[in-house]
Amino acid sequence: MSALPAAFTLADARAAGLRKDQVYQGVEAGxxxxxxxxxxxxxxxxxPSLESLAAATAVQPSATMCLTSALVRHDLSDEIPIGTDIALPRGVRHPAGFDHVTWHSFDPTTFQIGREALDENFGLFTYSPERTVVDVFRLVHQQGSDTAITALKRWLHQPGHHPSALLSMAASFPKVHSSIGSVLEVLT
Known part of the structure; x- marks a missing residue:
């Protein structure tokens, strides 16, 4: 059973030498x-804050923490998310049966931009702070302008963050590049 990953499917359990009934017994035993x-x-x-992401990654290796969950992870928001925001490339089917996950579909051509390892041991990924700020501005109609501006302000006040790095990231997303630039002019 040592070959069993922290989050696993029944197929993973079978590969590690466990039968389905043994997994069910393990659930009953806690x-x-x-x-x-x-x-x-x-x-x-x-x-516990990574369980949903690890489970999603077990089914879809491209699963990536995004938006509010990533904002909280990067200390860019004080919100307490109800579930985990997870992005998959557009066109990839969202796994069923995840109660505490909000699925998002991101453009496959920009999906890898700003994607970084969150936990190498478990193969978990999140978007970088810069990409997360850009995404909140891209999806301001869903996330709200207050969330976007607060995240940007907090990002600016963290050590080592420079507007040029954010604008460089935003250049890959032309629809929000100018709006982020305008807000940065006001804030800096």
């Missing part, structure tokens, strides 16, 4: 928790 359709997490193996 060793595993079912977090999605056919996806399980070994109890206590992960930070």
């Amino acid at each position: 060793e595993f928790e079912r977090v999605g359709r056919g996806v399980y997490v070994a109890v206590g193996s992960l930070d």
Whole structure:
């Protein structure tokens, strides 16, 4: 059972030598928790805030923490998200049965921009602080302008962050480049 990842599917369990009934017994015994359709997490193996992302990654390796969840992770927001915001490339089917996940579809041509490892051991990814700020501005109609401006202000006040880095990231997203530039002019 040592070959079993922290978040796993029944296929992963089978590959590690466990039968389906043994996984179900593990759930009853409190060793595993079912977090999605056919996806399980070994109890206590992960930070609880990363369980949904790890489970999504077990099903879709491209799963990436984004938007509000990433803002909180990068200390750019004080919101307490109800679930985890996870992006997949547009056209990739969102896994079913995840109660605490809000799925987002991002353009495949820009999906990898700003994507960075969150936890190398578990293969978890999030978007960088700069990409997250850009995404909140891109989706301001969903996220709200207050969220976007607050995130930008907090990003600016963190050590080592320079407007040129954010504008460089925003250059890959032409529709928001000028609006981010305008807000930066006012704030700096």
